[in-house]
Amino acid sequence: MSGKKSKATSDSIELTRVYHERYLRAVNSPLRRKILRVLKDGPASIEELLSKTGFENEVLRWHLNMLEHGFCVEKKADAKKLLYEITQEGRVVDYMEQLE
Numbered sequence: 001m002s003g004k005k006s007k008a009t010s011d012s013i014e015l016t017r018v019y020h021e022r023y024l025r026a027v028n029s030p031l032r033r034k035i036l037r038v039l040k041d042g043p044a045s046i047e048e049l050l051s052k053t054g055f056e057n058e059v060l061r062w063h064l065n066m067l068e069h070g071f072c073v074e075k076k077a078d079a080k081k082l083l084y085e086i087t088q089e090g091r092v093v094d095y096m097e098q099l100e
Contacts, residue, residue, distance in 0.1 A: 019071070026070020027092055031055070032063050036072060036093040039086040043076060049084065 026032055038044060038052045049060055064084060067073040072090030076083045086093075 022070045023089060026067050026072050032067050033093050033096060035063055035067060036086055036090050039084060043083040043085040045081045045083055
């Protein structure tokens with residue numbers, strides 16, 4: 001591994017269970033997996049994600065919030081805009097594609 005501690009784990013079993021529930025809920029949606037596949041190519045703004053996914057603005061923002069809450073994406077502030085970036089946890093989409 002990269003030596004980086006996962007954000008989806010904790011020293012507490014109960015807290016780790018909560019983190020895993022959030023994570024599994026995030027990756028369980030085909031729409032959210034579509035967003036993760038787009039982000040595999042690199043960070044993207046809301047405008048770029050709207051264009052590449054074809055989602056409506058409110059739908060995309062809701063799913064991005066779910067992915068962020070589930071540790072699959074992070075927001076990064078660029079000099080001019082907000083970018084979304086896939087995390088190590090979000091890269092599970094690489095393995096899930098083989099199952100679909």
